[in-house]
Amino acid sequence: MVQYVTLRIDGSIVKAAKGSSVLDAAIQYGICIPHLCHMPLLEDIGACRLCIVEQVGNGKSKITTSCTLRVQEGMVIQAHSEKVRRLRRNIAELLVAQAPNSRAIQDMAVRCGVKEVRYPFRNADCVLCGRCVRYCRGLAGAQSLGFVGRGKDRHVAHALELRDLCKHCGFCTANCPMSITPCAGPMAKGEEHLCGGCEAQLQITQGMEDQCVWCELGKGFDCSRHLGQ
Amino acid sequence: MPRLQELNALETERRRIVDSRQAYTTTVLICSGTGCQASRSPAVIEAFKNQLQSQRLNEKVLVRTTGCHGFCEQGPIMVLEPEGVLYCRVAPEDCREIVSRTIKKGEVLERLLYTDPASGQRIPKEKDIPFYRDQDRSLLSGNRAVDPRSLEDYIAAGGYTALTRVLAGMAPQAVVEEVTASGLRGRGGGGFPTGRKWQECREAPGEEKYVVCNADEGDPGAYMDRCVLEGNPHRVLEGMIIGAFAVGAVRGYIYVRKEYPLAVQHAKLAVQQAREYGFLGENILGSSFSFDVEVARGGGAFVCGESTALMASLEGRVGEPRPKDIHTVQEGLWNKPTLLNNVETWANIPGIITNGAAWFSAKGTAGSKGTKILALTGQVKNTGLVEVPMGTPLRKVIFDIGGGANNGKPIKAVQTGGPSGGCLPVGQFDLPVDFDALAEAGSMVGSGGMVVMDAGTCMVDVAKYFLNFLQDESCGKCVPCRIGVDRLLEIVTDFTEGKGRLEQLDLLEDLAETITETSLCGLGKTAPNPVLSTLRYFREEYLAHILEKRCPAGVCKALIQYAVDQEKCTGCGDCQRACPHGAIKGRKEEPRLIDSAKCQKCGLCFSECTFNAITVA
Numbered sequence: 102m103v104q105y106v107t108l109r110i111d112g113s114i115v116k117a118a119k120g121s122s123v124l125d126a127a128i129q130y131g132i133c134i135p136h137l138c139h140m141p142l143l144e145d146i147g148a149c150r151l152c153i154v155e156q157v158g159n160g161k162s163k164i165t166t167s168c169t170l171r172v173q174e175g176m177v178i179q180a181h182s183e184k185v186r187r188l189r190r191n192i193a194e195l196l197v198a199q200a201p202n203s204r205a206i207q208d209m210a211v212r213c214g215v216k217e218v219r220y221p222f223r224n225a226d227c228v229l230c231g232r233c234v235r236y237c238r239g240l241a242g243a244q245s246l247g248f249v250g251r252g253k254d255r256h257v258a259h260a261l262e263l264r265d266l267c268k269h270c271g272f273c274t275a276n277c278p279m280s281i282t283p284c285a286g287p288m289a290k291g292e293e294h295l296c297g298g299c300e301a302q303l304q305i306t307q308g309m310e311d312q313c314v315w316c317e318l319g320k321g322f323d324c325s326r327h328l329g330q
Numbered sequence: 331m332p333r334l335q336e337l338n339a340l341e342t343e344r345r346r347i348v349d350s351r352q353a354y355t356t357t358v359l360i361c362s363g364t365g366c367q368a369s370r371s372p373a374v375i376e377a378f379k380n381q382l383q384s385q386r387l388n389e390k391v392l393v394r395t396t397g398c399h400g401f402c403e404q405g406p407i408m409v410l411e412p413e414g415v416l417y418c419r420v421a422p423e424d425c426r427e428i429v430s431r432t433i434k435k436g437e438v439l440e441r442l443l444y445t446d447p448a449s450g451q452r453i454p455k456e457k458d459i460p461f462y463r464d465q466d467r468s469l470l471s472g473n474r475a476v477d478p479r480s481l482e483d484y485i486a487a488g489g490y491t492a493l494t495r496v497l498a499g500m501a502p503q504a505v506v507e508e509v510t511a512s513g514l515r516g517r518g519g520g521g522f523p524t525g526r527k528w529q530e531c532r533e534a535p536g537e538e539k540y541v542v543c544n545a546d547e548g549d550p551g552a553y554m555d556r557c558v559l560e561g562n563p564h565r566v567l568e569g570m571i572i573g574a575f576a577v578g579a580v581r582g583y584i585y586v587r588k589e590y591p592l593a594v595q596h597a598k599l600a601v602q603q604a605r606e607y608g609f610l611g612e613n614i615l616g617s618s619f620s621f622d623v624e625v626a627r628g629g630g631a632f633v634c635g636e637s638t639a640l641m642a643s644l645e646g647r648v649g650e651p652r653p654k655d656i657h658t659v660q661e662g663l664w665n666k667p668t669l670l671n672n673v674e675t676w677a678n679i680p681g682i683i684t685n686g687a688a689w690f691s692a693k694g695t696a697g698s699k700g701t702k703i704l705a706l707t708g709q710v711k712n713t714g715l716v717e718v719p720m721g722t723p724l725r726k727v728i729f730d731i732g733g734g735a736n737n738g739k740p741i742k743a744v745q746t747g748g749p750s751g752g753c754l755p756v757g758q759f760d761l762p763v764d765f766d767a768l769a770e771a772g773s774m775v776g777s778g779g780m781v782v783m784d785a786g787t788c789m790v791d792v793a794k795y796f797l798n799f800l801q802d803e804s805c806g807k808c809v810p811c812r813i814g815v816d817r818l819l820e821i822v823t824d825f826t827e828g829k830g831r832l833e834q835l836d837l838l839e840d841l842a843e844t845i846t847e848t849s850l851c852g853l854g855k856t857a858p859n860p861v862l863s864t865l866r867y868f869r870e871e872y873l874a875h876i877l878e879k880r881c882p883a884g885v886c887k888a889l890i891q892y893a894v895d896q897e898k899c900t901g902c903g904d905c906q907r908a909c910p911h912g913a914i915k916g917r918k919e920e921p922r923l924i925d926s927a928k929c930q931k932c933g934l935c936f937s938e939c940t941f942n943a944i945t946v947a
Contacts, residue, residue: 147653150809150848164847169653184847191844195813219837220817229806248648248806251631253816255806 108176110154117172124152124167127180134180135189135212137196137205137278138230139168143239149230150192151209155179164188190214200225201293205278211297222293226279229255233273243268333608336616337494340485347486354392356433359409359474360420363398363560364553364592365714370422371395371406377422378408381429391433394483397473397561397596398553400715401461404444409456409474416456417442447711447733464731466693466701467717469677473561478596481603484564490609492683496572497617500683505576506532509679511687513699517554518544518635518672519750519776520852521698521765527669531577531659534667539579541570542663542670544640545586545593548632549748550799552779554703555673557715559586559593562677563600567623569676571609572683574621577669582623585640588630597625632803636851637662637670639805650805651851672777674703694720698764702775708745708782711736718763725759728782739784743867747776749796749803750856752863753789772863774856788885789868790875794822796860804853811854814845818861826886830876838865884946887931891947896921898943905935905944 104119110127117126122145127134136152139145145168154167157177167180179185193213198220200206206228229248234257237246245266249258260266274280283296334340360378362371375395382388399407404418408428415438417428424442431437443452444459453459476483484490496505510525531539543566547555559566570582584601586594601623604610612620626644633639634649641663643649662668678700682690691699698720704727707713711733718727728734728744735741743753752773754761761767765775783792797819806812821838824830842858849855865872874880881889894905894914899921906914906922913928914935921943924935936944 146807147850148808150850153848165655166653166850170655188844188848191840192809192848195809195817195844198817199813220820228809229812250806251633252802252804252806252812255812 106172106174106176108172108174108178110178111180119172121172122168123154123170123172123176123178126172127167127178132180134167135193135209136168137209137228138232140232140236140276143232143235145169146231146235149196149228151189151196151213153185153189153192155182155185186214194218195220196228197295199223200228200279201295202282202287203228203279204281204283204296207283207296210295215295218295224288224290224293227257228278229257230278231257232276232278233257236272236276241268241270241272243270246273333606333611334615335608337498340490340494340615344485344488347482351392351486353389355390357392357394357411358433359394359396359399359407359411361397361399361405361407362395363402363405363473363557364590365398365402366405366407367592369405369419373422374406374408374420374425377425378428381425385429385434387429387433391429394477395479396476397478398557398715399473400467400470400557400717401459401712402714403712414455414457416444416454416459418444460733461712461714461716461731464726465717466719468681468701469558469674469703470715470717472565472677473557476562476564478561478563479599481564481600481607484562488684489564489680490568492680493568493571493609494615495683496575497615497619502532502576502578505572505683508687509576509682512682512690513687513694514675514678514682514690515698515765516672517674517678517702517777519747519774521775524671524675527659527671528573528576530657531667531669534660536667538666539577540663540666540668541574541577541579541582542640542644542668543570543582543584543673543676544635544637544670545584545590545597545673546628546635546640547590547673547777548587548635548803549750549777549779551707551781552705552748552777554705554715554778556590556593558677558703559584559673560590560596563593563596564604565680566597566673566676567600567604567609569671569679570623571614571621572679573669573671573676575619577667579669580621582621583644583663584623584625585628585634585644586625587628587634594625594627601625631805632799633805633851633853636853638851640670641668650807651853653850674778695762695764695767697766698775702763702778704763704778704780706732706780706782708780709736709739709741709784709787710734710782721762721764723760723762724754727763727780728759732782735784737784739786741782742785742787743783743789745773745781745783745792745860746779747774747859748779749800750774750852750859751776751779752859753783753792753867754863755867758867772866773859786883786885788826788881788883789864789871790822790825790881791883791885793861793864794819794826797822797857800853800857804857808848808850808854810845810849811851811857814841814849815854815857817841818845818858822861825872825875826881827888828875828879828886832876835865835872835876890931891926892924892929892931892933892935893945893947894922894924895943895945898941900941900943902940904938904940908934908938910934 105116107116115126115130134152137149147166147169152167156163190213193210194215197206197210198218201222234246237243247260360375406420408417408420438454445452475487506528514524515521545559584597610622628634631649634643636651637658639649639651658668701717701719704716706716716731743755745753754773768775801815801819804811821834842862845858874882884890901919911928911930913925914922916922
């Protein structure tokens with residue numbers, strides 16, 4: 102029998118199955134915690150750090166990713182405290198400066214309140230969210246893709262260059278946040294900018310940031326709520 | 331040697347070894363640690379043994395090739411006991427005279443003695459040398475007492491008595507309580523209370539538990555763990571066996587980085603010897619406790635010093651950290667409760683058991699007990715390993731033990747705790763070596779690395795060096811560490827190249843906080859420390875780089891110009907010959923000129939000039 106625990110997320114009392122993650126519990130209750138590397142049915146690795154929350158207790162607070170944090174009885178979670186929003190915005194800013202040519206990342210930046218980018222744009226092709234790698238190893242059971250290299254050199258590649266492990270299921274591409282360009286088309290080198298075109302979508306949500314209103318933006322970055330459909 | 335079948339057999343064995351060595355009148359310790367090996371100690375050992383043979387003294391003199399003594403600056407080191415005479419920088423050619431004069435006639439060879447740079451005096455006895463005098467070498471002294479390849483030496487020096495005491499009648503919980511009472515805190519960098527970790531692991535549910543020794547030391551300039559594991563591997567092993575008994579583990583691993591081949595070799599040998607003697611394996615010393623250890627070699631990633639990455643690597647996966655919402659004492663190696671401690675932490679355990687928790691906690695400060703080994707490097711006279719009680723002021727370590735600046739320039743700062751630590755200015759040198767005090771000042775004790783910097787060091791350049799290191803060694807899994815540290819490096823590089831803007835300073839601080847708060851593992855969380863601490867104490871240097879496009883220390887190449895002082899230049903032409911870029915012009919016997927368009931700022935002319943005629947501005 103499934104056991105349930107009760108916790109508080111942004112003040113709301115939330116009941117969640119023991120062993121589930123705080124992020125899943127929040128999404129189920131319509132509390133929007135932005136996330137990129139998390140996908141339902143795949144192992145969470147806590148790589149993008151967008152889904153950070155503040156865990157409050159014993160007079161202390163700790164920042165951690167909600168996708169890897171298991172629910173516990175009596176837990177108190179702040180998913181939208183001022184600190185969390187500031188840190189989340191900074192991470193989204195790093196991501197959009199790294200890969201401005203992705204609609205998903207641009208949407209995410211808007212959703213997290215990025216108003217300016219303080220770094221030179223880089224126009225990378227991959228943000229190493231690892232969705233493709235985990236899908237390939239998990240649901241596809243193919244073990245074809247993997248991470249190669251360390252630090253700045255880390256990239257996704259066929260393990261040991263063995264291309265014949267690939268089952269051609271195509272889900273790596275389908276799950277890739279980089280595969281859709283911003284609405285106005287790809288930005289040329291030197292012309293990258295913060296798109297911000299979708300800010301209008303935020304009108305309704307702005308006043309209630311922690312409410313999931315099933316925003317259109319969610320489609321852009323494959324919000325679990327949309328994927329669950 | 332047959333397996334020791336009961337607890338009392340150890341004492342019998344110890345007496346047998348000691349008795350068999352009665353005939354030796356002199357013991358000669360020759361350091362064969364990595365530092366001394368690099369300065370030809372293997373040749374010295376061979377020459378010395380040959381001399382003993384030819385001068386017919388090999389039955390009177392016991393030669394012990396030991397691990398590192400810590401005084402690496404003066405290696406190869408030779409100590410003659412029982413007199414305690416120390417010879418430094420010994421060459422193979424010196425051995426004939428050492429045997430014929432010192433050992434036979436008791437004469438001291440003046441030229442091989444250590445000269446105190448402060449007084450210019452030659453000091454014959456090891457214990458009178460300032461470098462040793464102000465230390466408390468309760469851990470490092472073990473390196474002098476044993477040949478790391480000899481279990482007999484370790485037993486003769488009282489080794490494995492802590493283990494017999496534990497097995498003879500201490501309950502596992504009593505062992506944990508002893509460690510807790512000692513106040514020992516993790517020596518690997520975090521400073522987590524060791525006893526609490528042991529208690530949590532002991533209480534964690536599960537039949538199968540593991541203990542791990544973290545010997546993946548990777549901080550630039552730090553080599554405490556290397557020295558202990560290379561020089562006294564059985565002590566580490568004994569600590570691990572006691573730990574395994576306390577938490578109820580069945581198996582242990584020593585994870586050594588592959589860049590320490592000697593440590594790997596000595597650890598493997600020690601495990602093999604311990605198995606033969608019955609300190610490892612089924613029914614240790616005839617008791618009902620069974621435990622075994624394996625040595626695993628790391629693949630060269632700095633991040634594998636992080637506990638979860640280390641465990642992933644041990645399991646045969648890529649060495650990447652995982653989130654630590656569930657601690658490794660609950661779910662560690664193969665998701666079983668795992669007790670991981672650093673080499674130095676393990677090595678402290680036998681002493682605590684033998685001498686009692688009160689002996690250990692008598693040294694140190696309120697929050698940090700015992701002694702700590704520090705790796706003193708950089709611009710000091712005596713570089714090497716220094717063991718001091720916790721609470722010793724930095725000033726004492728750097729100026730009294732380290733002997734102060736080594737090239738006339740005043741000391742400016744010390745970088746403590748490796749890439750995760752910070753830089754502290756001279757003004758903060760009264761701070762004690764204490765986990766909490768250093769953390770409060772924006773640095774950390776860390777694993778004990780201490781890099782001393784003088785006025786010729788640019789602090790912005792130092793920050794850049796560490797960021798470069800971390801950016802390279804980050805596993806690349808999480809965004810703040812992979813992209814964030816890279817952006818920090820980008821900004822600091824802008825500063826050093828004269829492209830910095832004032833608003834980037836705020837960005838630097840904002841980004842640093844984001845990285846600290848949101849990174850996945852300890853590497854990322856502490857990565858901004860070198861930047862934050864230099865910014866805190868040397869902000870004016872940053873401002874000079876940004877506002878005046880000037881590097882006060884004359885280090886950042888883009889911001890300096892080499893010129894010839896026309897008054898001082900004698901026209902010798904040394905600089906012109908040294909310049910590989912043909913940037914120095916001038917006729918014979920006339921002052922030279924530097925063509926700034928051709929100058930690559932390599933600094934060769936500066937180091938070549940004997941008249942101080944080359945200026946940097």
